[in-house]
Amino acid sequence: MNEHRTEQQLIDYAFQLASEAAMQETRAHLEACQACGQKLDALRAKFATLDLLRDEIPASDDLIAQTVAAATAPEATRIIPIWRHTWLGAAAAVIVVGAALLVTSTFQTRPAPTETATRGRAYEKAVAKEEREMRPTTESMGLSTSGRRIAADSAASKPSPIASESFPAPAAAPGKPLTMMAAAQKLDEAIDEKPPFAPASAIELVVLPRRENVQLTIYNSADLTLVRERRNLTLKRGWNWLQFMWAQTLIDPTSLTLEPLEHKDQVEVRQLVFPPRLRELGRWLIRSEVSGQVPFELTYLTSGLAWRAFYMGTLSADETTMDLEAYVRVDNHSGEDYEDAQTRLIVGQVHLLDQIRDLAQRQYAYGSPLPVEGWRGGVAGERAAEDRGELRRELAFIQDRLDSLAVGQELREIRKEGLSEYFLYTIKGTETIPNTWGKRLLSFEAHDIPVTSLYKYDEQRWGTQPIRFVSFANDTEHELGETPLPNGAVRIYGRADAEGRLSYTGGTEVKYIPVGEEVELNLGPARLVKVAPILMELRTENYVFDDDRDITGWDEARTWKVEVTNARTLPVEIEVTRGFDTPQWELTLAGDGVAYEKHDVTHARFKLTVAPRSEEVFTYTVTTYHGVREEVFIKRQQEQQ
């Protein structure tokens, strides 16, 4: 009888968790083994107790009605107090963008106060209508703030509107210090501690001057870009509303943060609210002790920006050196134009819990809001924020380090510690990357990099064609080594003629190359170099027989002729690797001029140089040992050692 079944085997049998074969085996065993049968019965009895909890749990009509009402209820406003998400502030290091109201120049073209006052009501009506009719197709990302309408800088007009809500606000003189502005606003007048319930229904949409600056940090591994914008907002003393729209973009609205860069003790961002019936739109409530321009930084995460590196190498005529040009292509499908953006590229894995693209396209920033009635303690909103907490912390961690570096550095290694590896590449200067456009940017150039060309032939790996390799190292000896090289496609060109015309030699993909590391580029099959091994002789010998005259051992000797042809005008070095499928082999070379080494336990590698337009031939005999002859061979080897 077989051994008794284990408890695990019996459980798997009882619940049909084992394979069919194991089930049959156990079934057969149980028919013959009483002990295991009893054990199985005991287990079944034990698991039968689970049925005690098999009670039906009916969903009451009330619960069903509440659930339907909650799920299908029209959206309600959710107010997200900024102070409940202090980590957003930390993540601000990672996220980006400043929102601003008015720049100095706008004041110069601002209508006279009386004119504004007379136009105000009519304008409010018009804008209220516009707000009601707001359609995503007419919107892009944008900001608006409460305050007197200020005429746009026509030169800076772009589809991305930054809109201002029409509360009476003091006029700011160009460049006038804030203290002076504040004085004009009766500083002794206390600000109402109770914030306005909601922004007024009439929203003036005003296109504001262009961003002061914008910085993009593109995390390629996660379809994630951190955008940091700086704009100058003009605030009135008191409560201000700032409107942000992200329609037709891939911005994650839950990642939005807004921080004043100056007067931090006097300007406080209180809330971000998502008004009902207005999709893809949020409003910040800002309490300001000062009047006038305040620079703000707005940060957020967006999807749709990507970059990839690629390289172009040009070999010299004698193929001993190579010029290397490295490029980066940045593609923008984020829905937003980025003008004069400082662009930073991150290499490294980012732990991403949600796809920003999905978050951006959600109808509501924090999930569909539910009315208080019928809300039974669900946690959808908090969860959406919680789940991304880890991402934000990690991004904040990276950003902290990025911020510690001087801006404008080219291709600089940032850090390499702990569990994570991040490298930052900063593109020199600024670039304008309109939506749906791609842009190729030169990353660096290196000239006269010493390279080694080598051809390799190994039937087991690449078939019957030799493969060409070009190798160099990412170090100072090779005119490189300043930075790691990001992964990307490499295309190598050769000089086709004396006039310097190029011909395509081959291409490959390279992985990330740290400083100091050697890189070997596989340029694919070589058409002008041929290797032809020909079996010249096969014989078996030294048969060993047992007492029954059966063969128990023998040797096989094969003689190969290998012809290597070089049709190029340059000499080539080539490695020919031959495998024997057994560790018991001996090799004898006929003639001189070719050397070999034992590459590994079953392979030998021959190295030779072939002159231009010539052929080299070498012959070798390899003897392999089989059956009991293996033991004879092994013993002889041991004696020789």
Added chain:
Amino acid sequence: MSYDTRLEEVVGVVALTGITDESLMAAHLRGDRAAFHELVRRYGDRVLGYLFRMAGNRDQAEDLFQETFKRVHEKAHTFRGPRLKSWLFTIATRVAIDAARRRKRAGMLSLDQPSDCGSEEGCSLAEMTAASEATDPADDLVQEERKQQIRDAIETLPVKQRATLVLAYYQQLSYREVAQVMGCSVGTVKTQMSRALARLARRLPDSLSVTK
């Protein structure tokens, strides 16, 4: 909700009872609120039972129930069929696992701890079943102890093993269906189930004799 609307819904639900799941989903996507009501009604007991066994507490199970159908409502357009039941349990499983993780992160005690049973909503599973089934106080006590042992044993299972066990044993889904719900292979489901049962075997009471 106005009386008229409610009346329309009730009429709608009556008419919808014979309709297939797919048709209901299609009607729901067209904005038919009655169709969604029928979906919740049709699967309410099973989903609530599943969440009850996952959470161990009626209050929390009802919260998860609402959350589950809220996601069903929001994600209806992503349903590709053909098995609505599997899809529903997939969502319910995610909701339950998310909740279990949050509870673990928050260091909260099991909500199934003995508590006052002042109202039906406040009762634990044990209290409710004891109240509904038992008549003899001594038997109640024995029954309750056994149920508590079982509940404790299930509570100790890792959340994925618990979900696998509840889906396969209590909800009586096939292993293939459980695999669809859990988003893994049948082999993985069997492994999870096998481990869950092995762990339970060490914790469950040896003999039955539990029926009164």
